Amino acid sequence: MKTMHKEHTLTKNQQIIFDLIDKSPEPMKAYSILFNVQKKGIKAPLQVYRALDKLVEIGKIHKIESRNAFIACHNSSCRVAKATAFSICEICEKVTEISSAGLSKYLANFKDKDGMKYIKYNLEFFGLCKKCKVK
Amino acid sequence: MKTMHKEHTLTKNQQIIFDLIDKSPEPMKAYSILFNVQKKGIKAPLQVYRALDKLVEIGKIHKIESRNAFIACHNSSCRVAKATAFSICEICEKVTEISSAGLSKYLANFKDKDGMKYIKYNLEFFGLCKKCKVK
DNA sequence: ATTTAAATTGTTATAATATAACACTATGTA
DNA sequence: TACATAGTGTTATATTATAACAATTTAAAT
Numbered sequence: 043m044k045t046m047h048k049e050h051t052l053t054k055n056q057q058i059i060f061d062l063i064d065k066s067p068e069p070m071k072a073y074s075i076l077f078n079v080q081k082k083g084i085k086a087p088l089q090v091y092r093a094l095d096k097l098v099e100i101g102k103i104h105k106i107e108s109r110n111a112f113i114a115c116h117n118s119s120c121r122v123a124k125a126t127a128f129s130i131c132e133i134c135e136k137v138t139e140i141s142s143a144g145l146s147k148y149l150a151n152f153k154d155k156d157g158m159k160y161i162k163y164n165l166e167f168f169g170l171c172k173k174c175k176v177k
Numbered sequence: 178m179k180t181m182h183k184e185h186t187l188t189k190n191q192q193i194i195f196d197l198i199d200k201s202p203e204p205m206k207a208y209s210i211l212f213n214v215q216k217k218g219i220k221a222p223l224q225v226y227r228a229l230d231k232l233v234e235i236g237k238i239h240k241i242e243s244r245n246a247f248i249a250c251h252n253s254s255c256r257v258a259k260a261t262a263f264s265i266c267e268i269c270e271k272v273t274e275i276s277s278a279g280l281s282k283y284l285a286n287f288k289d290k291d292g293m294k295y296i297k298y299n300l301e302f303f304g305l306c307k308k309c310k311v312k
Numbered sequence: 313a314t315t316t317a318a319a320t321t322g323t324t325a326t327a328a329t330a331t332a333a334c335a336c337t338a339t340g341t342a
Numbered sequence: 343t344a345c346a347t348a349g350t351g352t353t354a355t356a357t358t359a360t361a362a363c364a365a366t367t368t369a370a371a372t
Contacts, residue, residue, distance in 0.1 A: 053338095053349060072329065086352065091330065096349090107242040108299065110329065110358095129289055132297075140289050148283055152302070154275050158264055162303040164243065167287070169295040188320065188367090207358065221323065226359065231320090245329095245358065 059093040069111030131171035204246030266306035
């Protein structure tokens with residue numbers, strides 16, 4: 043019998059919602075997701091939020107807290123949503139997941155004055171993306 | 178005539194709401210603020226949200242995005258809410274503003290691959306505070 | 313002092329985001 | 343099989359936030 047870590051098998055609702063978010067070029071909001079999956083039989087907000095909660099928990103998607111929106115994880119090393127960093131353009135709202143070894147190392151090792159050690163963080167950078175900067 | 182930067186004079190509503198948040202030992206949510214200031218004549222959500230927006234804009238308070246809650250700024254160098262970092266206990270929900278010169282320097286200088294330079298960031302660390310860790 | 317622009321206020325209504333509660337079903341494992 | 347755990351479907355409701363508009367206050371500039 044194998045002792046490998048089991049890859050998380052998504053349930054039907056989770057898969058439908060993950061696929062939608064994963065295909066989206068921008069973060070999606072819960073009720074926009076709901077609207078888009080109603081034809082597939084997902085009719086109620088709770089069905090969406092439950093799937094989102096699980097997908098966040100297992101690290102397949104991340105929540106952009108300042109925007110109440112969800113984005114698929116494109117950081118392959120990111121098994122659990124414990125260390126996330128994003129850049130957000132304040133004009134076009136483009137959101138990109140940052141994967142910088144230096145940054146994650148720095149933050150993972152950061153200790154505050156009380157010596158409190160953190161198990162998780164979320165960082166959101168705001169600025170102007172290249173396109174919006176030149177306009 | 179003086180050329181000093183003008184201290185932002187708060188309006189009545191802004192002052193009432195700032196005082197409340199400033200006295201609170203924990204972050205306050207908008208509708209809890211509303212409930213607490215109704216006896217002072219602030220009756221509607223919009224009055225609260227408008228004051229909150231302004232207070233955030235001028236850096237007197239910060240929004241804890243993951244909690245939809247507001248906390249007074251205790252970082253005296255923080256004139257504008259452009260660079261914020263918090264620690265959040267996942268059990269007792271205690272929130273503390275982190276003021277670490279090293280951290281803010283590191284983040285202020287962080288550039289991503291595209292060379293995008295950020296004008297603002299918000300960082301939320303999650304973990305267990307001292308009290309909750311020993312329980 | 314008077315005018316003007318900008319910011320703030322008060323108000324009603326409504327939009328957008330998220331969870332409670334409960335009965336039922338599927339799945340994995342002992 | 344039986345038991346526990348996780349997921350589903352559903353209705354109702356709670357929580358967070360903004361739209362729109364008229365009135366008022368404030369700051370500053372004539």
